Amino acid sequence: MRMNHFFLCILIITTTIFSLPTQSKAATDSQRNIALHDRTLSFQEDEVRLVNSQMIVPLEKMARYLYADIVKTADQILVTKNNTSISYHYRTKETKVNGITEIANPVIVIDDVLFMPIRFLGESTGFKVDYLTNILTARLYTDTYPHLSHSEFIKKVTKEKQPIQKPSPPSDQPTVYLTFDDGPNRYTSDNLRILKEYNVKATFFFVGSQINHFKSLTSQTFQDGHYLGLHSMTHNRNKLYVSSKAFLGEMRTEAELIKNLTGHTSVLVRAPYGSSPYVTPAMRDALKSGGYKLWDWDVDTVDWKINDAEYQEIINNVKKGVEKARLAKDQHIVILLHDRSQTTKALPAIIEWLQKSGYSIQPYNPNQHVTQNFGNHSGI
Numbered sequence: 001m002r003m004n005h006f007f008l009c010i011l012i013i014t015t016t017i018f019s020l021p022t023q024s025k026a027a028t029d030s031q032r033n034i035a036l037h038d039r040t041l042s043f044q045e046d047e048v049r050l051v052n053s054q055m056i057v058p059l060e061k062m063a064r065y066l067y068a069d070i071v072k073t074a075d076q077i078l079v080t081k082n083n084t085s086i087s088y089h090y091r092t093k094e095t096k097v098n099g100i101t102e103i104a105n106p107v108i109v110i111d112d113v114l115f116m117p118i119r120f121l122g123e124s125t126g127f128k129v130d131y132l133t134n135i136l137t138a139r140l141y142t143d144t145y146p147h148l149s150h151s152e153f154i155k156k157v158t159k160e161k162q163p164i165q166k167p168s169p170p171s172d173q174p175t176v177y178l179t180f181d182d183g184p185n186r187y188t189s190d191n192l193r194i195l196k197e198y199n200v201k202a203t204f205f206f207v208g209s210q211i212n213h214f215k216s217l218t219s220q221t222f223q224d225g226h227y228l229g230l231h232s233m234t235h236n237r238n239k240l241y242v243s244s245k246a247f248l249g250e251m252r253t254e255a256e257l258i259k260n261l262t263g264h265t266s267v268l269v270r271a272p273y274g275s276s277p278y279v280t281p282a283m284r285d286a287l288k289s290g291g292y293k294l295w296d297w298d299v300d301t302v303d304w305k306i307n308d309a310e311y312q313e314i315i316n317n318v319k320k321g322v323e324k325a326r327l328a329k330d331q332h333i334v335i336l337l338h339d340r341s342q343t344t345k346a347l348p349a350i351i352e353w354l355q356k357s358g359y360s361i362q363p364y365n366p367n368q369h370v371t372q373n374f375g376n377h378s379g380i
């Protein structure tokens with residue numbers, strides 16, 4: 001706590017305006033940043049600007065970082081988060097918050113991009129916003145989500161800016177595979193955005209019936225470089241597992257669907273609910289003769305039953321599970337995740353931890369198939 005006071009003394013947190021620091025800072029550190037809890041968001045230098053002593057950011061991009069709902073029509077853009085709706089009307093140039101016109105209009109249009117003061121956007125949508133002068137960062141946070149204190153956060157950011165002296169990670173660290181089941185759905189695009197931000201490729205096991213509702217999202221997932229696996233058409237254990245004909249039929253239909261949409265030939269099956277006890281020896285043989293492979297997982301994050309506020313638990317489950325598999329000398333560690341909102345919240349920290357620990361994160365590679373099923377059956 002004493003350290004906190006010390007840092008608070010050197011911190012100037014402006015409560016009304018964001019002022020420009022003086023020239024005492026090194027010139028190379030002049031970029032202003034936006035942080036959300038413990039993460040510094042990725043913005044270009046000219047996206048975070050200072051106008052009329054206020055730090056402004058592109059409205060739509062920032063709204064996406066806040067996981068706000070965004071609805072755009074020809075007349076207006078509507079951003080909704082935590083029961084607050086902010087709208088901007090292109091014709092009248094009016095900004096409304098919950099339907100009431102903001103007289104001091106906070107929207108600034110630069111090169112056809114709508115900018116909004118970060119304090120206005122953050123505070124209107126339920127965040128606290130503090131300006132950390134010595135790292136030129138506006139930090140958004142809520143008390144309900146766990147996060148570092150300001151002084152700890154500044155220490156973390158300052159440390160990350162130091163030239164990297166870490167020895168390169170030991171080459172015997174296992175490869176880790178992030179796998180996402182049960183999409184595509186409305187959370188898939190958030191996961192894709194985060195994966196892109198970290199330049200990480202993953203494996204998605206989409207459900208065929210969902211693909212029909214999210215065709216462009218399916219194509220985008222493939223174009224982003226992720227592997228599209230098979231997870232049945234129905235995900236219904238009463239239909240899927242009645243016979244090996246039904247089981248193989250659903251996988252074949254889904255493979256065709258993916259092929260028609262993307263041109264990708266998918267060979268990797270993840271059995272809904274896991275291969276044991278549902279996948280019978282006859283189903284296994286049918287898969288094998290159809291040229292398919294079967295992947296279960298090493299680390300079950302149970303993310304599907306963890307609620308949004310407790311997403312930290314998902315991160316802990318990954319850390320525990322991966323460490324356990326590494327100690328058991330597993331060279332290929334497969335993590336089970338889902339396209340859900342709580343998983344999206346946990347994903348940046350999961351990737352950061354894996355990368356910091358020296359793991360290489362890879363998508364499934366059919367040319368270097370590794371056996372990964374509960375029964376350890378080879379050749380599949």
Ligand SMILES: [Zn+2]
Binds near residue numbers: 182231235272273
């Ligand atoms: Zn599933």
